[in-house]
Amino acid sequence: MHLPQIPVRAALALALGLCAALALQACDTKAPEGEAEAPAGAVETPESETMTSDGEAKVRASDCSTCHAVDQKLVGPSYVEIAKRYSGEGQAAVKQLVKKIKEGGSGNWGDVPMTPHPQLSDADLTAMVQWILSLEPGEDESADAAEAGGETHSYKTDDGKTVQTDFAVFTGPDQKHVTEDLFHGYLQYNSYCFRCHGGDAVGGELAPDLRKSLEKGMTYREFLSVSMAGREEKGMPAWAGFFEKKDIRAIYGYVKARQLGLVPAGRPPSVYD
Structure with missing residues (x-):
């Protein structure tokens, strides 16, 4: 029994027709109009x-x-x-x-x-x-830890003592200018806190010397909590809603640098000079 032979051109046309039909069928499976089709390999987010x-x-x-x-x-x-x-x-x-x-x-x-x-x-x-x-x-916890303090920085005071902080005090190649954050703390402290705690964080008649509070062991978290909540029984207002946490962190850094003897009284040299 002999099967009829299909001319080469006819076979080629038949193959192309089948490919076109398959392509049209694939197009019909696309996402409904108005819905974006996810790219290949994409993982849907719940x-x-x-x-x-x-x-x-x-x-x-x-x-x-x-x-x-x-x-x-x-x-x-x-x-x-x-x-x-x-x-x-x-x-x-x-x-x-x-x-x-x-x-x-x-x-x-x-x-x-x-x-x-x-x-x-x-x-x-x-x-x-x-x-x-x-x-x-x-x-x-990592985010809170980063906010409360990161890597350790070592500095020498004028009397040759080595002290450490969990925030940068100085910046620049000569390490003689305070950072933007610390200068911000200086500005905020001497704009608001000085009224009770004394200018340059030296203590005042109405409130204690904050340098001594830190020297006795007050942590940043305690400093933050007291600053935000206030102490009504002692006449200290709550600063929540006025200061943000980054402001209190900067003020804490300034007071800590003063307590360690790294920053003298008065306007410290800064990146703005």
């Missing part, structure tokens, strides 16, 4: 994870960090404490906290009232609260 990341960004962009930290109490409770208290309560806790942040008030964590935030939308607050409630003990 909606909950996106919400959590978005919430963290919104918290860090807000004024929340003036009174709250991830794993330490400032004026208000830490985010980890909040997450622990409302663990397992689900959407009921989310709705309760969204309402509380928007309206403000006191009573849940002490007598210090929380500032209301009517300008924040419910959607933004929900994302922020969901991120806070997702935290666990030990979460984000």
Whole structure:
């Protein structure tokens, strides 16, 4: 039995036709109009994870960090404490906290009232609260550690004594000009704190010499907490809402440098000179 032979041109045309049909079929499987097709190899991000990341960004962009930290109490409770208290309560806790942040008030964590935030939308607050409630003990310690102090710096005082700090005091090749952060601390201290604690951090009639407080062992975290919450019984106002944490860190650095004898009284040489 002989099969009919197909001319070469006919076979080629048949093959091209099949390829075209397959190509059209592949095109029909694209994503529906209005939906972006994911590139090959892309990994989809779960909606909950996106919400959590978005919430963290919104918290860090807000004024929340003036009174709250991830794993330490400032004026208000830490985010980890909040997450622990409302663990397992689900959407009921989310709705309760969204309402509380928007309206403000006191009573849940002490007598210090929380500032209301009517300008924040419910959607933004929900994302922020969901991120806070997702935290666990030990979460984000690296960020707080970096803020509280990083690598160790060694310096010699005028009398030849070697001292160490967890922040940079000087900058530049000659190491004789204070850093921008330390100069910022000098400006803030001598604009506000001097009224009670004395100019150049030497102590005053109304409040103690902060150099001596640090010399006796006051840590940065204690310095931050007292500065933000104040001491009403001693007449010290709470600076939360006026100073940010970076301001208090700079003030602490200035006072610490004064206590160690690294920075003399008066305006220190800076990067602005």
